[in-house]
Amino acid sequence: MAKRFSADKYVAGILAGDRVMLSRAITLVESRLASDLELAQEVINQVLPHAGNSVRIGITGVPGVGKSTFIEAFGNYLIQEQGKRLAVLAVDPTSQRTGGSILGDKTRMESLSTNPQAFIRPSPAGKSLGGVTRSTRESILLCEAAGFDAVIVETVGVGQSETAVHAMVDFFLLLMLAGAGDELQGIKRGIMEMADAIAITKADGENAMKAKAARAEYQNALHLYPMAASGWLPKVSVCSALEPSGLDTIWQSVSDYLKLSQQNGFFEKKRRDQNLQWMYEAIRQGLEENFYSHQQVQEQLPGIARQVQEGQKSAFAAAAELLKLV
Amino acid sequence: MAKRFSADKYVAGILAGDRVMLSRAITLVESRLASDLELAQEVINQVLPHAGNSVRIGITGVPGVGKSTFIEAFGNYLIQEQGKRLAVLAVDPTSQRTGGSILGDKTRMESLSTNPQAFIRPSPAGKSLGGVTRSTRESILLCEAAGFDAVIVETVGVGQSETAVHAMVDFFLLLMLAGAGDELQGIKRGIMEMADAIAITKADGENAMKAKAARAEYQNALHLYPMAASGWLPKVSVCSALEPSGLDTIWQSVSDYLKLSQQNGFFEKKRRDQNLQWMYEAIRQGLEENFYSHQQVQEQLPGIARQVQEGQKSAFAAAAELLKLV
Numbered sequence: 001m002a003k004r005f006s007a008d009k010y011v012a013g014i015l016a017g018d019r020v021m022l023s024r025a026i027t028l029v030e031s032r033l034a035s036d037l038e039l040a041q042e043v044i045n046q047v048l049p050h051a052g053n054s055v056r057i058g059i060t061g062v063p064g065v066g067k068s069t070f071i072e073a074f075g076n077y078l079i080q081e082q083g084k085r086l087a088v089l090a091v092d093p094t095s096q097r098t099g100g101s102i103l104g105d106k107t108r109m110e111s112l113s114t115n116p117q118a119f120i121r122p123s124p125a126g127k128s129l130g131g132v133t134r135s136t137r138e139s140i141l142l143c144e145a146a147g148f149d150a151v152i153v154e155t156v157g158v159g160q161s162e163t164a165v166h167a168m169v170d171f172f173l174l175l176m177l178a179g180a181g182d183e184l185q186g187i188k189r190g191i192m193e194m195a196d197a198i199a200i201t202k203a204d205g206e207n208a209m210k211a212k213a214a215r216a217e218y219q220n221a222l223h224l225y226p227m228a229a230s231g232w233l234p235k236v237s238v239c240s241a242l243e244p245s246g247l248d249t250i251w252q253s254v255s256d257y258l259k260l261s262q263q264n265g266f267f268e269k270k271r272r273d274q275n276l277q278w279m280y281e282a283i284r285q286g287l288e289e290n291f292y293s294h295q296q297v298q299e300q301l302p303g304i305a306r307q308v309q310e311g312q313k314s315a316f317a318a319a320a321e322l323l324k325l326v
Numbered sequence: 327m328a329k330r331f332s333a334d335k336y337v338a339g340i341l342a343g344d345r346v347m348l349s350r351a352i353t354l355v356e357s358r359l360a361s362d363l364e365l366a367q368e369v370i371n372q373v374l375p376h377a378g379n380s381v382r383i384g385i386t387g388v389p390g391v392g393k394s395t396f397i398e399a400f401g402n403y404l405i406q407e408q409g410k411r412l413a414v415l416a417v418d419p420t421s422q423r424t425g426g427s428i429l430g431d432k433t434r435m436e437s438l439s440t441n442p443q444a445f446i447r448p449s450p451a452g453k454s455l456g457g458v459t460r461s462t463r464e465s466i467l468l469c470e471a472a473g474f475d476a477v478i479v480e481t482v483g484v485g486q487s488e489t490a491v492h493a494m495v496d497f498f499l500l501l502m503l504a505g506a507g508d509e510l511q512g513i514k515r516g517i518m519e520m521a522d523a524i525a526i527t528k529a530d531g532e533n534a535m536k537a538k539a540a541r542a543e544y545q546n547a548l549h550l551y552p553m554a555a556s557g558w559l560p561k562v563s564v565c566s567a568l569e570p571s572g573l574d575t576i577w578q579s580v581s582d583y584l585k586l587s588q589q590n591g592f593f594e595k596k597r598r599d600q601n602l603q604w605m606y607e608a609i610r611q612g613l614e615e616n617f618y619s620h621q622q623v624q625e626q627l628p629g630i631a632r633q634v635q636e637g638q639k640s641a642f643a644a645a646a647e648l649l650k651l652v
Binding site for chain 2: 037041044045048049051052134137138141190192193217218220221224225271272275276277278279281282283284285286287288291304305308309310311312313314315316317318319320322323
C-alpha cells in the first residue's frame, strides 16, 4: 500500500500546485481498497470548490492514427501558443489494450512529459473500464484544483471507453487517417456521431492531398447528421504533428465551440447533466457489484445464462430467478 | 383486473393460433401486478420452445414520415406476395408520445387490421419505456408461438426506444423523408448507424426525383460508416405506399440480410446475444427498481442530486452515501 496522508495535506499540496501530491492523490482515488475510499472522497469533496475551471477535451482514434504524436504536438501548442497548463489522462483498461500504453509511449511524448506546464498520467494498470473511468473522472477534478486549465482525456478508440469519456468531457475530438478505409480504421459505430470535431492526421508530404479529400468527404457526411443539441456543427480539419500544422485550426474549433455553448447555456447544462449522470452510473455500478459478487448469484448465473442464450428460459424469468437469490 | 386463465389454457390457445387467447396472454405479460408475474412467466416459459421462428423487423421514423401507411402497405405485401402471417407491435411509452398512438391509427391500418393473416397490437397505455420494452419482447415470443412468422416492431423515432427495439429485432429499418433536412426530421443521433436499411418514403408524383437524389446521398453517407459486425452494408431504397412501389426491394434487402447473416452465423449469434442482453437488462432494472423505491433513498435523493448537479458534492461520494441507505 502506498503512503497515505491526511485529507488536509493532500488538499493543501494540490491547491499549491504540488505535482507530487497531485500524483499521490490520483493514486489514492485509483485505489479500490475500502480503507482508501473514505479518504479519497474527503479529498475530492474538499477540492471540488476549486475544480471545474478547465476545458476538458476527449481525444480518440485507433492505434496507428498517431494519437500520442498528435497529443504531444497539440499539447505543446496549447502550452506555448495559448498559455495553457495541460494535464493528459488516459482511459484504457489494461485488459483490453491491444497496443502500447501511454506509459510505454512516454518516449513519444518526450517534450511534453518534461514540460513543467504539462502533467501526464498513464492509465491505471489492471483495472476494469468502470474502475478506470471512475478514477479518471475524479482525477480531472484533482488536476483542475491543481491549476491545470486544459485537460486532455485520451482513449483508444476501439472499445466501450469512448462513451464513458464522452460523458466526462466538454469537447470530443476524433482523429482519423485519410484513405485508410473506414472499415479498416476499426472505429466503433456511433463514435463519429459523438465527435465535436474530426481531425485528419498525418496531412503532410504525399498524404496532404488525400487528407484534404477526406476532409471534404467527412464534412459532407457530417452534414447529413441531425443537428447536435449544442447547436454546434462538427468541424473537420487536417493537421500534421510532423510539420506541425493545423493545430491552430483545431484549437479554434474548440474555442468557437466553447464560446457558442457558453453563450447558449449548453456548456453549463452539459456539465450539470454529466455530474448527475455519473452519480446514477456510480449507483448502478454499486448495485451491480453487490449483486454479482453475491455467492449464490455467482454459483447459479452461468447455468441460467446458458439456458437463456439457448432460448430454454426467458430473459425476464431468469432475471427474476436470480434477483430472488439476494 | 382482466380475466385470468391457467397457464396451460393460455398456452393451448396460443399454439392453436387463437387470436383472442393471444391478446389475453399479451395483456397478461403487460400487467405489472405482482400476482400476474408468476403466471406470465409460466406462460412464456411454456411457449418458448415454439417461439423464435419469425423474422423480427424493427421500423422507425419520425411522425410525418408515413409510418402507419408504410406498415400497412408493406404488411399487405408481406401477406399477399410473400405468404407471411404478420404481427405488428408498437413500442411507444404513452407518456412520451407526441402524436397519435397506433391505436388511434387503426383506421389508417384499416385493411391490415381486418386481414386474418395480420395481428395488430397497440402499445400498452401509461407505461414507462422499461415496462413497454419488457412486455413487447415477451409479446414477440407469444406471437411467434401463435404462428406469426413476420413480426414488425414499430417505434416512434424520437426517443430512447430505438435502442431498445434494435436490441430485440433481427433487422432495423429506418424510414426517412426526402429533402426535409435531417435536422428537421428529428432523428436522434446514432439511429442512422443502427439501420440495416433506409427507405425514403413518399417517392411518388413530384417527390419521386427528390427521393432518388436522397437515396444516392444516404447510400454515399453510409459508405463512410465502419462495416457492421454482420458484414452487411446497409441498403437505401425509395418506396411509395400510395402507388405502391419499392416494397419488393425492401423485402429483398431483408431476405438478403437474412441469407447473409444465417450463412455467416451472425443471425444466430445476435439472437443469443440479445437473449443474454435482455437478462442483464432485466436484472439491472430489477436492482434499480428496488433501490429507487426504497423510502430513505426517495427522501434523500432530491437534495443530494441537487448538490451533485451544482458541483458541491462529487458524483461518487453521493452514490456511496445513497447506497449506504439500503
